[in-house]
Amino acid sequence: MKRFNLFKVSFFILSSLLIASASFAGGLPDQWTEINPEGFEYNGLTPACSNAPGTPDCDFTFFVKGGKKNNLVIFFQGGGGCWDYMNCVAAPTYTQYQSEELYMFTDDMAGRGIFDQTKGKDNPFQDWGFVYVPYCTGDLFWGANDANYYGTEIKHRGFVNFQAVLDYLKKSEIDPGSIFVTGSSAGSYGATMAFPYIKQSFPWANGYLLGDAGNGILGGTFQTQGIYNWNVQLPDWIFPDGYTEDMTMEQVFTDIAAAHPWDKTGQYTTAFDWNQTFFYNVMLNINNPGAWGTWPLVWCDWHNQMLESAYGTAAAAPNYRYYIAAGTDHTVMMSSKFYTEESGGTSYAEWLKHMMRTPNKWKNQECVDCGDPTICP
Numbered sequence: 001m002k003r004f005n006l007f008k009v010s011f012f013i014l015s016s017l018l019i020a021s022a023s024f025a026g027g028l029p030d031q032w033t034e035i036n037p038e039g040f041e042y043n044g045l046t047p048a049c050s051n052a053p054g055t056p057d058c059d060f061t062f063f064v065k066g067g068k069k070n071n072l073v074i075f076f077q078g079g080g081g082c083w084d085y086m087n088c089v090a091a092p093t094y095t096q097y098q099s100e101e102l103y104m105f106t107d108d109m110a111g112r113g114i115f116d117q118t119k120g121k122d123n124p125f126q127d128w129g130f131v132y133v134p135y136c137t138g139d140l141f142w143g144a145n146d147a148n149y150y151g152t153e154i155k156h157r158g159f160v161n162f163q164a165v166l167d168y169l170k171k172s173e174i175d176p177g178s179i180f181v182t183g184s185s186a187g188s189y190g191a192t193m194a195f196p197y198i199k200q201s202f203p204w205a206n207g208y209l210l211g212d213a214g215n216g217i218l219g220g221t222f223q224t225q226g227i228y229n230w231n232v233q234l235p236d237w238i239f240p241d242g243y244t245e246d247m248t249m250e251q252v253f254t255d256i257a258a259a260h261p262w263d264k265t266g267q268y269t270t271a272f273d274w275n276q277t278f279f280y281n282v283m284l285n286i287n288n289p290g291a292w293g294t295w296p297l298v299w300c301d302w303h304n305q306m307l308e309s310a311y312g313t314a315a316a317a318p319n320y321r322y323y324i325a326a327g328t329d330h331t332v333m334m335s336s337k338f339y340t341e342e343s344g345g346t347s348y349a350e351w352l353k354h355m356m357r358t359p360n361k362w363k364n365q366e367c368v369d370c371g372d373p374t375i376c377p
Contacts, residue, residue: 027172028066028129032105036061037164043144047164049136051155053089055097060136060161063105064168067129072176072205073114074131074198076162078185078213078331081279082138083226084286085149091289093282094138094186105132113338114182122339124353125180133165133183133190141183141190143230159233162194170201178206178356184331185275188214188267192252196235199260207263208356209256212333215269215276216249217305220283223247250309250316257317264355264362266321267313268332268348269306271370275330277302300376314364323351326367343367 036059037047047060079095082088109115114125135158137143143156181198183191188211195209220226223245232243238259239247257265269276274295280302281295310322325332326343341348344365354362 027174028064030066031107032063032065034061034063035168037168040164040167042160042163045144045146045157045160047161048155048157049097050094050138051153052092052096053152058098058136060098060134060157060164062134062161062165062168063130063132065105065130068127069129070176071125071128071178071180072131072174073125073128073180073182074133074165074191074194075114075333076133076141076183076187076190076194077135078183078187079135080138081140081186082154083222083229085152086286086289087282088138088147088154088229089149089152091292092138093279093292095136096138098134098136111336113332113334113336115334116336119339122349124349124356128180129174129176131165131169133162133187135186135190137161139230140186140193142193142232144233145229145231147229149229154229156230158190158230159193162190162197166194166197166201176202176205178208180208180210180356182210182212182333183214184212184333185214188212189216189249192249192256193234195265196238196256196259199263200235206356207260209260209263209265210333210352210355211253211267213269213273213276213331214249215267215273215306215309216252217276217280217302217309218248218283219280220286222283222286226283226286248309250312253313253320254316257313257320261319264319264321264359265317266323266355267310268323268325269310270325270327270329271306271367272299272303272328272373273306273330274328276306296374299374303376321351321355321362321364322366323348323364324366324370326369326371328371328373343370 080093082094087093108118137158139156139158141158141162144159145156147154181191181195199207278295281298282292285291323344
C-alpha cells in the first residue's frame with residue numbers, strides 16, 4: 001500500500017512538471033516574435049517611445065521566444081537616460097526611438113552573450129525562453145509621465161511599456177519554474193525595479209535578479225529635480241513612502257533583496273566602467289554639456305563610490321552578491337565577453353551558474369589586478 005501511494009505521488013509530480021512544461025511551451029511562440037501591445041493602458045497612458053523631435057514615428061513593441069525548458073529570461077535593453085532639457089532635447093544622451101530590431105533575432109544569436117544558443121552547456125540559459133524589452137524613453141523603465149521641457153514634450157513611458165509586457169506574460173498562461181530578470185546599463189535599473197512586479201505576478205517561480213552595469217552612483221540635481229520629470233513608479237509594498245530624495249541604489253537593491261529573501265540578487269560591473277562614469281559626470285555638469293566629455297576626471301570618485309555601494313549592499317543583504325571585473329568595459333550580458341570574463345577569480349558565466357544552481361559556491365568576486373586606468377587615492 002505504501003509503495004502504491006509512493007507511485008501515485010511520483011506520478012502526480014511528474015505529470016505536474018510535464019503539464020507546466022507544456023503550458024509554458026504553449027504560451028510563447030517557438031520562434032522569435034514581435035509583439036505590439038496595442039490597446040494596453042496604464043494610468044491613462046499607452047505604450048510609446050519618447051516622441052523626441054526629429055525621431056520617426058514608431059510604436060513600442062517587444063520580442064518573445066519560448067524555450068525547451070520551463071524557465072524564462074526577461075531582458076531589459078540599455079540605452080542611456082535623460083532627465084533635463086539639456087540631455088533630453090538639446091544634447092540627447094539616450095536612445096530616443098525604437099529601431100527596427102527584429103533583424104537581430106535569430107535562433108542562435110551568435111556572439112550575443114546569454115542569447116547565444118550555440119554555446120551549449122557554457123550558456124547557463126541554454127534552451128530557456130526569452131523576453132526582450134526594448135528601450136526608447138530615457139527613464140530607465142521607471143517613468144509614467146509626458147514631461148514638458150521648455151515646450152518640447154518627451155514621453156517618459158518606460159514603466160508603461162514594461163507593464164504592457166507583464167500584461168502579455170500574465171495572459172500567456174505560462175508557469176515558469178525559474179525567472180531570471182536582467183538588463184544592461186539603463187536596462188539594469190529597469191530590471192531591478194521590475195523584479196518585484198514580476199515576482200508578484202509569478203510568485204511560485206524561483207526568482208533571480210542580475211543588474212548589469214547599473215550601479216547607480218548619483219550626483220548633482222538629479223535626485224532633487226531631474227528624476228521628478230519621470231513620475232517614478234515604485235512598488236508601494238516595498239517603498240510605502242514612494243520616491244524620496246535621499247534614496248540610493250544601494251537602498252533600492254537592499255530593500256528589494258530583503259523583500260524577496262528566497263530569491264537571489266546580484267550586480268556586475270567593471271571596476272572603472274567608462275559609461276557609468278560618463279553619466280555620473282553628466283549629473284555633476286548637467287548645465288554644461290561641454291564638460292560632459294571630461295568624465296575621466298571623476299573616474300576615481302565613481303570607482304570609490306561604486307565599491308562602497310557594492311560592499312554596503314552585500315553586508316546588508318544575505319541574498320546579494322557582486323562581481324567586479326577588471327577594466328573599463330560597459331555591460332557583459334549581451335557580449336561575447338560573457339564567456340571569457342574571469343578577472344574576478346571565477347569565470348562570470350560560472351558565477352551565474354553558482355547563483356542559480358550551487359548557492360553555497362556563489363561568492364562575491366572582485367578583480368585583484370583591475371587594470372586601473374588612473375591612480376586613485
